[in-house]
Amino acid sequence: MSLFQELMVKNGSNVLLEAGDHAFMQGDSDSNIYFVQSGLLKAYYIRSDGKEHIKSFLPEGSIIGSMVALVDGDPCTFSLVASEPTVAIALPYKVLADAAQSDNGLANALVGFLGTYGKRKEQREYQLLSMSAEDRFALLVETMPDIAGRVSQADLASYIGITPQALSRIKRRLK
Amino acid sequence: MSLFQELMVKNGSNVLLEAGDHAFMQGDSDSNIYFVQSGLLKAYYIRSDGKEHIKSFLPEGSIIGSMVALVDGDPCTFSLVASEPTVAIALPYKVLADAAQSDNGLANALVGFLGTYGKRKEQREYQLLSMSAEDRFALLVETMPDIAGRVSQADLASYIGITPQALSRIKRRLK
DNA sequence: GCGACAAATGAACCTCGGTTAATTACGGCG
DNA sequence: CGCCGTAATTAACCGAGGTTCATTTGTCGC
Numbered sequence: 001m002s003l004f005q006e007l008m009v010k011n012g013s014n015v016l017l018e019a020g021d022h023a024f025m026q027g028d029s030d031s032n033i034y035f036v037q038s039g040l041l042k043a044y045y046i047r048s049d050g051k052e053h054i055k056s057f058l059p060e061g062s063i064i065g066s067m068v069a070l071v072d073g074d075p076c077t078f079s080l081v082a083s084e085p086t087v088a089i090a091l092p093y094k095v096l097a098d099a100a101q102s103d104n105g106l107a108n109a110l111v112g113f114l115g116t117y118g119k120r121k122e123q124r125e126y127q128l129l130s131m132s133a134e135d136r137f138a139l140l141v142e143t144m145p146d147i148a149g150r151v152s153q154a155d156l157a158s159y160i161g162i163t164p165q166a167l168s169r170i171k172r173r174l175k
Numbered sequence: 176m177s178l179f180q181e182l183m184v185k186n187g188s189n190v191l192l193e194a195g196d197h198a199f200m201q202g203d204s205d206s207n208i209y210f211v212q213s214g215l216l217k218a219y220y221i222r223s224d225g226k227e228h229i230k231s232f233l234p235e236g237s238i239i240g241s242m243v244a245l246v247d248g249d250p251c252t253f254s255l256v257a258s259e260p261t262v263a264i265a266l267p268y269k270v271l272a273d274a275a276q277s278d279n280g281l282a283n284a285l286v287g288f289l290g291t292y293g294k295r296k297e298q299r300e301y302q303l304l305s306m307s308a309e310d311r312f313a314l315l316v317e318t319m320p321d322i323a324g325r326v327s328q329a330d331l332a333s334y335i336g337i338t339p340q341a342l343s344r345i346k347r348r349l350k
Numbered sequence: 351g352c353g354a355c356a357a358a359t360g361a362a363c364c365t366c367g368g369t370t371a372a373t374t375a376c377g378g379c380g
Numbered sequence: 381c382g383c384c385g386t387a388a389t390t391a392a393c394c395g396a397g398g399t400t401c402a403t404t405t406g407t408c409g410c
Contacts, residue, residue: 010216018206034359067294067297068294071291077301102279104275104306107279107283111272115246116246117289118246118292121300125300129230129336130226133396153357163397163398165400166397169359172360267368337367337368338368340388346387347390
């Protein structure tokens with residue numbers, strides 16, 4: 001476990017979520033960082049036309065928070081919901097950022113976390129810009145094989161950025 | 176100018192680029208952070224099928240580097256090229272990260288930079304997942320009006336994720 | 351095993367953007 | 381001014397994915 005994760009366990013508070021419970025909703029002011037201990041979270045957007053788009057799946061070991069809410073205290077741009085019974089640890093980012101002002105080890109742990117986060121988003125941007133829906137599905141199955149079995153087809157499709165029907169078509173093509 | 180930017184100016188080295196010159200190419204091991212002083216850089220991917228996709232435009236004041244190269248020393252996942260004569264300041268990330276181990280101010284400056292980077296990527300992810308090509312074009316014109324005039328239609332289209340022909344159609348629809 | 355509800359699939363039709371190729375601006379520059 | 385190369389536009393056709401709705405497959409409770 002990384003230094004950063006140890007810090008979260010030591011200083012954070014436990015959050016228990018049943019499937020369907022929200023950690024926070026789009027528009028909330030929630031500047032907590034969440035560290036998933038067990039279960040599965042989904043981060044998703046609600047668009048102006050009411051449609052949902054899944055941003056990411058967050059299984060055990062994931063760390064998540066709305067970056068704009070963390071950095072600027074703006075309202076969260078997405079919602080975070082449990083799709084299985086989940087145990088997570090929550091810690092206000094401000095606590096970390098403030099403590100980092102005087103604790104160099106913590107500041108560097110934060111650097112590590114933010115660097116990893118940026119790296120993940122860079123990869124996601126590449127996938128969205130440069131890969132077809134079919135490629136993104138194949139990649140998801142390859143890199144997160146367990147997730148593909150744990151969530152509904154509708155959620156998988158929403159993550160890839162297409163409708164369940166289109167995903168069904170893709171699966172048929174692949175066989 | 177932020178503390179982080181001042182640090183870059185003080186410790187970095189100048190890089191002069193003519194239009195068309197590359198700071199680094201996809202696949203290079205370049206773990207420099209670049210701070211654009213004047214001019215305009217383009218960051219772009221080359222896909223396996225040879226097509227280009229523009230990741231971002233970087234006018235004066237921008238800070239950029241390949242996060243996977245910075246964090247892990249992996250090969251850069253994109254190329255960085257000047258689309259106008261450009262002056263930038265380059266500084267190896269490792270220098271920063273190492274110095275941050277013992278310099279708390281620097282560590283926190285890094286936290287600020289990485290937080291801003293993550294925030295931008297979060298917004299970009301939202302745009303790619305939840306907005307149509309037409310919406311993304313309107314947003315680009317609104318948020319970076321100067322860029323729309325400084326680069327070719329083909330580059331604009333590539334940034335939005337469509338072909339120049341499709342962008343031309345969109346412009347006609349909007350009139 | 352059976353009924354009921356949700357999830358997944360399938361089919362028919364439509365729209366948007368890609369592809370290819372032709373046509374029309376729009377600069378330099380001799 | 382006329383020539384030429386590039387960028388931008390337009391048109392015709394195609395295919396992937398969206399939309400809507402019907403059908404099938406699961407799965408849970410009884």
